[in-house]
Amino acid sequence: MRISSKKEDFLQTSLQLIHEKGFKATTMRDIAERMDFDVSNSYNYIKSKQDILELFLFRTSEEFHGAMDNILASSYTADEKLKQVISAHIQVSAKRPLEVALMVNEWRNLKDPKYKEYVDLRTSYEKKMARLLREGVKTGVFKELNIKITSALILSSIRWVYDSYADASNTINPVELERQIIGLVFGGVIN
Amino acid sequence: MRISSKKEDFLQTSLQLIHEKGFKATTMRDIAERMDFDVSNSYNYIKSKQDILELFLFRTSEEFHGAMDNILASSYTADEKLKQVISAHIQVSAKRPLEVALMVNEWRNLKDPKYKEYVDLRTSYEKKMARLLREGVKTGVFKELNIKITSALILSSIRWVYDSYADASNTINPVELERQIIGLVFGGVIN
């Protein structure tokens, strides 16, 4: 177990506060107050408020892309790949719910050129999902899906998962959650 | 066709700008500039910036609840009800994409007591969906679903739809969109 530095404390405190109040509504003073020091000290750890957002967003985005790339490059069939992508998403959301919340809710607050960079990363992720779905339709494991709609729907249908882990009150078993979500995405609700 | 009043112009302009930049990032000066008059004139139409948000959020929420209540009170079977709820959601999203975008992205910016009021409305909507699902499980048209997870997943899986109509560039046929979404929610992706 690594002893957390004060910079890491500062970043985690920022992350928690931004989750509670939103990025724009969270002031540097709010963060400093919770750190029990004056605003000016915050700038010992970061160069600007934007830094906080960029750090978490790009780091977590990389985590999603890394998992997706490994899965796509594997020899699994398309349906198995989809299972793995969903599983990976749930795992990241359970492990870093606040970071994922930031990705879902605060990416609009990035400023160019980081904004454009981030949107490109997201578009790229959607394209990878679309490729996976096309592969499955081609090999016949998936139905004749509308790729764009299905891709949007699947990604949206797992986007809320972080919320089950962002507050201490919520404690869904991630294994059961995965089983349920995969059951629904693969087979739907009808008996 | 009703001739739009200047107040309606003002509100629509506000809605469009908030969609583009986000609520907090949109200033009263921004809105006034697009209306081609001075900031102070804005207060001829509203009493505060919060008013704009409250107006659209509660009005559109009511539209969703109205549709949901009528469907629940009907004699349709649970699977037919679910179809209708999804259909209604798509119709509202296609007709008022900017209002729905506001509901998805900006509700956190409400202030108490409106904030709490709005969260209660959303919770109530989720409970209605849960009731619908329980009914379908009981009558056997749906599988033995985990109600909480399924409810969250279905609502999330249609939440992105407004995005297909918020920009002029995007023009998905809502009938086809509905067919695809219902196909996925009911039967999943597997062939």
Place this chain on the structure above:
DNA sequence: GTCTATATTCAGATAGAC
């Protein structure tokens, strides 16, 4: 690393004349 002090900018909102 911590503080005090402050520069700078900008936001929401109001008063009052035309």
Place this chain on the structure above:
DNA sequence: GTCTATCTGAATATAGAC
């Protein structure tokens, strides 16, 4: 309904002493 002018408060960020 429109403007000019202004109040009031607050935000990000920096300078410089200890």
